[in-house]
Amino acid sequence: MEKTQLLEGFKKVFGAPGERVFFSPGRINLIGEHTDYNGGKVFPCAITMGTYAVVSMRDDQSVYAYSANFPDDGMLNFELADIEYNKTDKWTNYLKGMFLYLQQKFGELPNGLNMYIYGTIPNGASLSSSASLEVLTGVIIRECFNLDIPQLDIVKLGMKTENEFLGLNSGILDQFAVGMAKKEHAMLLDTNTLDYEQVPVELPDHKIIIMNSMTRRELVDSEYNLRREQCEEALKQLQTDIDVPSLGSLSAEEFEAHKTSIQEDVLLRRAKHAVYENIRTNQAANALKTSDLKTFGQLMNESHRSLKNDYEVTVKETDLLVSLAWEQSGVIGARMTGGGFGGCCIAIVEDAKVDTFIGQVGKRFEQEIGHSAEFYIAETADGTKEWDA
Ligand code: GLA
Numbered sequence: 593m594e595k596t597q598l599l600e601g602f603k604k605v606f607g608a609p610g611e612r613v614f615f616s617p618g619r620i621n622l623i624g625e626h627t628d629y630n631g632g633k634v635f636p637c638a639i640t641m642g643t644y645a646v647v648s649m650r651d652d653q654s655v656y657a658y659s660a661n662f663p664d665d666g667m668l669n670f671e672l673a674d675i676e677y678n679k680t681d682k683w684t685n686y687l688k689g690m691f692l693y694l695q696q697k698f699g700e701l702p703n704g705l706n707m708y709i710y711g712t713i714p715n716g717a718s719l720s721s722s723a724s725l726e727v728l729t730g731v732i733i734r735e736c737f738n739l740d741i742p743q744l745d746i747v748k749l750g751m752k753t754e755n756e757f758l759g760l761n762s763g764i765l766d767q768f769a770v771g772m773a774k775k776e777h778a779m780l781l782d783t784n785t786l787d788y789e790q791v792p793v794e795l796p797d798h799k800i801i802i803m804n805s806m807t808r809r810e811l812v813d814s815e816y817n818l819r820r821e822q823c824e825e826a827l828k829q830l831q832t833d834i835d836v837p838s839l840g841s842l843s844a845e846e847f848e849a850h851k852t853s854i855q856e857d858v859l860l861r862r863a864k865h866a867v868y869e870n871i872r873t874n875q876a877a878n879a880l881k882t883s884d885l886k887t888f889g890q891l892m893n894e895s896h897r898s899l900k901n902d903y904e905v906t907v908k909e910t911d912l913l914v915s916l917a918w919e920q921s922g923v924i925g926a927r928m929t930g931g932g933f934g935g936c937c938i939a940i941v942e943d944a945k946v947d948t949f950i951g952q953v954g955k956r957f958e959q960e961i962g963h964s965a966e967f968y969i970a971e972t973a974d975g976t977k978e979w980d981a
Contacts, residue, residue, distance in 0.1 A: 593644060593712065595979065602646040602708040605658045605667070610646035610708060612735070616728035616976035617642035618713040619720045619769035620802060620929050620938055622778050622793075622880075623895050624873035626903055628763025629820050630827075631784040631838025632870035635877055636765060637793055638773030639802075640971045643711040643724040644979070647732055650704040655691065657684050660710040672704055677757055683709075686722055689753030690729040697749075698739050705736060714966070716808040718930025722758075723766035726750035727976045731771075735978055743975065744786070747771040761817050762931075773975040780877040784840060791877055793972055795885065797943050798924060800970040803917065803953065805909035806963060807934035816931055819862065819903065826863035829854045839866040861902040869895060889925025889940060893918065896927035896937075905932030909961055913937045916953045921945060938970070 595613055602610035617638035624634035650656070656669045668684045675692040677685055687707070695701060707729075713721040730746035733739065750767035754760050764783055772779060777790040809815075827839055833853035836842055847867045854860045872891045879887040896914050900906040906914075910928045914937050917926035922945030928937045941949045950967045957965045 617973040628765040632840030633873040636769035637778040689757035718935025720766040804966040809933040826859040892925030
């Protein structure tokens with residue numbers, strides 16, 4: 593993306609030059625799925641597909657926002673003093689949440705902003721386009737009004753926007769990955785303490801391929817919230833037998849010794865996923881640190897099986913992409929990434945095999961599903977910041 597293109601876009605829409613340009617990445621989660629609201633580990637990295645914004649200060653108390661991705665929505669606006677969730681305000685609800693919570697912390701802002709947004713993350717693809725926009729908005733507000741707030745607190749407000757403003761009870765994975773990332777690294781984050789470690793993503797002679805199933809099931813949010821409730825219920829039942837603060841703090845031995853206290857089979861399977869996915873995530877980070885790609889790939893594959901069989905958040909399209917990926921030569925491992933119910937999968941593929949991989953998986957997917965998948969080569973990125981290049 594060229595900066596000049598974004599500035600031209602701004603000028604066309606607002607009739608005056610834009611002042612500052614910002615970028616916020618998307619993310620892939622290498623492993624550690626549905627562990628973040630269970631006090632477990634996640635292992636994401638940010639990617640160069642993301643959200644750009646050009647902004648300028650206004651003289652009044654309004655925010656005017658335009659997305660080049662949704663030209664049919666036209667110019668949307670809201671008042672700083674009057675922020676409420678409103679379905680018809682569409683994507684600007686993400687902005688509104690961030691303005692609301694930052695004003696609750698710092699008082700009403702002296703003036704509003706003009707914002708021109710352009711995103712390169714496909715929507716509904718489980719690459720965190722919404723977290724990207726939330727953290728982007730927070731960083732813009734901080735920088736434009738010189739607010740004294742660390743990036744991690746903006747990340748937390750992004751999660752609050754998602755939980756309280758939008759009503760999705762997600763964990764901190766997405767906003768953290770988007771806000772705290774370092775290029776060429778993945779973050780091994782303990783979602784219980786928020787301690788984290790930047791681990792270099794060194795995959796000699798390999799690429800991470802993102803495979804977009806171009807599918808998103810209805811009811812994603814309610815299914816997501818249901819998974820979280822099921823984990824909470826499973827934990828409660830376990831706690832009648834063992835003193836444990838979260839599923840993520842259980843070892844495999846502890847879980848096996850006490851799992852009979854979980855009454856229903858479905859709850860048992862949800863908990864099993866959460867416990868073992870957390871263990872796999874630690875093991876995978878260690879494997880990457882010691883350049884043991886083979887083990888890393890096997891853990892990715894196990895993660896997918898567990899998400900399919902025990903957590904039941906895969907769909908036929910993502911299962912097909914992953915099983916087709918497993919059949920190809922030069923593939924270290926493959927799994928779905930993000931919340932599930934459609935969206936994207938990732939595969940680690942040998943450089944020399946990438947073209948054949950995309951050709952083969954793409955062809956077979958289209959034959960079986962009837963629409964095509966999209967493929968992107970993932971490049972890692974830094975967290976949300978002003979674009980000073
Ligand atoms: C979504 C949520 C995250 C996380 C993942 C699953 O992306 O927003 O908080 O729970 O699903 O790992």
